[in-house]
Amino acid sequence: MCQLDGADDLHTTSPSPAKPNLDRIVPIVTPPTEPGTFNWGALVNVRTVALGSPPSSDPGLSPNLATVASPPSLGSAPIVVPTIVEASGTAGMEAWTQSVKETLITESTSEAVSSVKILSHALPCPSTTGHLFPHIIAAIHDQSPTNTAWINVFHALPGRFTLSDLPKSPPSTPGPAVGGDEYFTSKVFDSAVAIPDYQLDSKLLPASPRPVVPPGSVNVSIVERYIPPTNTNEYAEMFQLRGRSLLHDRLVELSPHNGMLLFIYPTKTxxxxxxxxxxxxxxxPLLRAITVVHDLSSELGKSLGQMSSVNYLDEYERLHDQVTRYCSMLSEGGSGDRNSVFTVVQASKEEAVLERTAWANDWWIKQEKPRIRETVNKYFRQVKKLPTSEMTGSHLIQEVLDGVANRKADDIRSESRGVEVGVFIIRRTIPQG
Structure with missing residues (x-):
């Protein structure tokens, strides 16, 4: 059922249109902006839920930034702290993640500035496990000098989200008074940044560059994706100067003084x-069982099981060439900025072992829910067949999502294999001479 070729005609690959004005920073926990004061600004109107609640993020929709919530409402939200765990895969995975952390620390200026700004764009949405950004933040925290006043972490979030979706640091209680610095102390502060979903039809998105934080302000930026996107839109204009490029938007946000971007993206393999x-x-097997038990078309199961982007992605060699060429075009003033040089300082083909709780319960379900909903609704419209009382459209959608989250895999060895990704570290500097 999990097809590897192009999109079928049973569903629309583009989620609902995004609302405009997605570039406002939404503070969640921030350091003082002026001595003795806290500027809370406008807070996104989010709905607090328990940690075990079903996923509610919808990548096709944007946060309602027009509604302001009072700061006390934050106190009732559950605090979600990213779990700092060792990589559950092989020693090779631990090796490349350690190499990435060392390069980001030694090559950037994070050790020499009093305020380190980090932007984390975890795709398709941040989760408490599975992403690399908590490890990088922890490494920068541990290596930063004692005179570092703040580490500002901006979490780029598309669509509707809840406070429980946003990793938070520090927790409601401070770190220990003795025994040395811990990761989550008052040095680290998080903000949510409303960002467009690059999986939308590009005609619905503003042209790049469209930074979500001030250009030239970020010391370390982290863009990481480990599962394929729901459609081809995100990757289609990734390396275009006049398109809607995720990579372009993140690069212009880098500080020209050795700002560093970590870019991790799955290859076709x-x-x-x-x-x-x-x-x-x-x-x-879940889709086979559903289609047989409820007398549904096998074409519906085929449509639900495929992701159209899989064959559209590039193998590592092509991906490496694309990244290198794009950096050269930007350095030559392709974006209108001739005062910066973008250099690939590290590139490698690696494998990432994915945790079930991360890829199934968070990434795939939250990313694919709009597509599955549209596919199911379109199926019943096309066949002009009303769903039975036992299997309504909403029941079918939920059965698929719950099955992916909870069903035991037929092949118990499946998740011991890694997913191949390209890992790139790009540095922004000022031209010499």
Whole structure:
């Protein structure tokens, strides 16, 4: 059921249109902006839920930034702290993640400034496990000098989200008074940044560059994705100067004084591995059972099981060439800025072992829910067949999502395999001479 080829005609690959004005920073926990004062600003109107609640993020919709919530409402929200765990895969995975952390620390200026600004764009949405950004923040925290006043972390979030979706630091209680610095102390502060979903149709997005924090202000930026996007839109204009490029937007936000971008993205081989060894052993038998039991078309199961971006992605060699060429074009003034040089300082093909709680319960479900909803609704419209009382459209959607989250994989060895990703570290500097 997990198809590797192009999109079928049963569903629309583009989620609902995004609302405009997505570039405002939404403070969640921030350091003082002036001596003796806290500027809370306008807070996004979010709904607090328990940690075990079903996923509610909808990548196709944007946060309602027009509604202001009072700061006390934050206190009732559950605090979600990203789990700092060792990589559950092989020693090779631990090696490349350690190399990334060391390069970001030694090559950037994070050790020499009093206020370190980090932007984390975790795709398709941040989760408490599975992403690399907590490890990087912890490493920068541990290596930063004692005179570092603040580490500002901006979490780029598309669509509707709840406070429980946003990793938070520090927690409601301060770190220990003795025994040395811990990761979550008053040195680290988080903000949510409303950002467009690059999986939308590009015609619905503003042209790049469209930074969500002040250009030239970020010391370390982290863009990481490990599962394929829901459609081809995000990758289609990734390396275009006149398009809606996620990479362009993140690069212009880097400080010209050795600002560093970590870019992690699945290759075509990695996307196929995810479909075959992670999603397939769970979703394929689930869809077969659903279509047989409820007398549904096999074409519906095929449509629900495929992700159209898989064959559209590039293999590592092509991805490496694309990143290198794009940096050269930007350095030559392709974006109108001739005062910066973008250099790939580290590039490698690696494997990431994905945790079930991260890829199934968070990433895939929250990313694919709009597509599955549209596919199911379109199916019943096309066949002109009303769903039975036992299986309504909403029940079918929920059965698919719950099955991916909870069903045991037919192949118990599937999740021991890694997903191939390209790992790139790009530095922004001022031209010499």
């Amino acid at each position: 990695g996307a196929r591995s995810f479909m075959q060894h992670y999603l397939g052993p769970i979703l394929d």
